[in-house]
Amino acid sequence: MGLTSNKVLALAVLSAVLLFAGTVWLWPRLARRSWPAVGGRVGLLLATQLALFAAVGLAANQAFGFYASWADLFGQEKDQGVVVDHTPGEGPLEVVGSRRVPGAGGARPQAGGRIQQVDLVGRTTRIATPAYVYLPPEYFQPRYRTHRFPAAVVLTGYPGTASALVEKLHYPRTALELARAGRAKPMILVMLRPTVAPPRDTECVDIPGGPQTESFFAKDLPEALRTHYRVTEKPGGLGIIGNSTGGYCALKIALHHPGVYAAGAGLSAYYKAPIDATTGDLFQGDKELRDRADLWWYLEHMPAPDTSLLVTSSKLGESNYTDTLKFIERVKDTGLTRISSIILESGGHNFNTWRREIPATLEWMSERLDGRGK
Template identity: 90%
Template sequence: MGLTSNKTLVLAVLSAVLLFAGTVWLWPRLARRSWRAVGGRIGLLLGTQLALFAAVGLAANQAFGFYASWADLFGQEKDQGVVVDHTPGGGPLEVVGSRRVPGAGGALPRAGGRVQEVGIVGRTTRIATPAYVYLPPEYFQPRYRTHRFPTAVVLTGYPGTASALVEKLHYPRTALELARDGRAKPMILVMMRPTVTPPRDTECVDIPGGPQTESFFAKDLPDALRSHYRVAEKAGGLGIIGNSTGGYCALKIALHHPDVYAAGAGLSAYYKAPIDATTGDLFQGDKALRNRADLWWYLAHMPAPDTSLLVSSSRRGETNYRDTLRFIERVKDTGRTGISSIVLESGGHNFNTWRREIPAALEWMSERLTEPLK
């Protein structure tokens, strides 16, 4: 039986109920002080707790889609995502610390690249947030000392931590390996949370009377990066990618600001900002602002931007699968905005799934960022 099968869930619930009833029924017989009685009590209590834990875990997994199969749960899903192109015809920035790229080997940055921990302060929004910046080996090599590199902003989900992009999703290591294999250009990666004013989930919205999160990503962040690093100066050299909430933000910001971001990739993204306890009232009754944050409404009512989008999902395990297919068709109908996709056969809303999609997504991003090595 599959992990997400109703039969599996029913079996787990029945097991928990039967073990609980058995514990109550057999407890008087196990009330003696012998080792056998004590062992029986321990076994019944442990079995009941494990069955209850399994039932609750299976129910939560069905509700939220964390894992699609037993192989997904135990990290055994290894098939890599493949991009399908649906397009017709084909401020101040302070460096806090730095370290080697995990798993890259080599002590010198010109051999393995470097990850710097930085603090970014928006010049106009005054938003301050931490980030990690991956600089490829070429950044430190003398022959490229005047070269500006294509750059991708990388966003986590909510609540997320920027360090997970380095340590769990392996973005720097993947970018390094792709460049070494000639599958992607050497790129700078700027890895951070979309939640720049925690604990509030701002959904990358300019909130009336609150944090101007979209403006931070659209204006302050690119300005800060260009003032401190040799990032691409043209719009064609900057992209944005994220998973879950970060994926929604990446798609929205690429759609709203094609003059800044040439491409946006949403892994396991959704397409409309939620309103819940973590977000509060994002729009303060402003209907125009709410519509603008709704990607369905935006594509139907606003001029199609000249940018490229990538979306991902799984046929089994992701709750956004049908919405993703609809989104692809909606973008194709614009006739101007490019759209590509990664669709796995199986994969839940988790790190293992995104690790399988990230290599293809970065390769896709590299193809759409025009700043070449000279």
């Protein structure tokens, strides 16, 4: 049974309940001052607490999508290391499965769109990662057979799971509903996590001697998309969205590479790469690299890029609220980079908050991407 299976969660909850009941029932029998009785009490307490923590941890993982599998939990992600030959006519992407869009009923792709599960391998960085690609209904319709679509890269937080963007945050379903209502252009969504070298949190940095994560998102991924899908080749046809760590990555990559990404949206983002046990030493003493990863420093010391940014926060529940207001003012001071915001009255750092922000974010992104189709 998988880590995110409801059966595993139910078994953990049942074990915790039974151990608690067993502890209450057996406690009088273990009240003696003998070593076996003391050992029994200690064992019951430890087993009950472990079962309780396991149940809470599994429930939290299902709610927030921290880990997708047991291998992911223990840093042994089995989806990594996919090798794709780069022979003429072949590119760094392999389709491994497809399915309909959740919420689109039993519709054919021409009516409800399609989600493809793919394996990506960076041509220059050799980074390998799984992803989901949402193709809108128009992609399969005869009158659009030569049309090239705008696309948005969508990133999770850390560690995150790409499937959560489909199943919990409902990006494809929302994009489909917005397009049907005429509130957004049909666009391709490429959904993955920024953790492309698990279990390490690379913060989308080109780490000296390590994973070249920023180059993967700035060079390899756009190249792969345009090779395998009808993604517009115009400079204004590609955007990037993310939440939490993915939000920081989206803002940074849009700022650093405005010629690649016309817009970047950071939901509950932060504005400077942290250094902790999950990241390790990202910069290896390289001050220039460290400064570039600090969005505050970048906006103050580098030429303002011609791009559009969106940031989100909540007055109550988000720790980034004050920083977000300051970031808005900092961007406005540049005079060239454009900034928009979504500020909720309340909402925590969780999926429910982001589901409330995603429709407006996709509308905003659609307005800023060139969808004229060439």
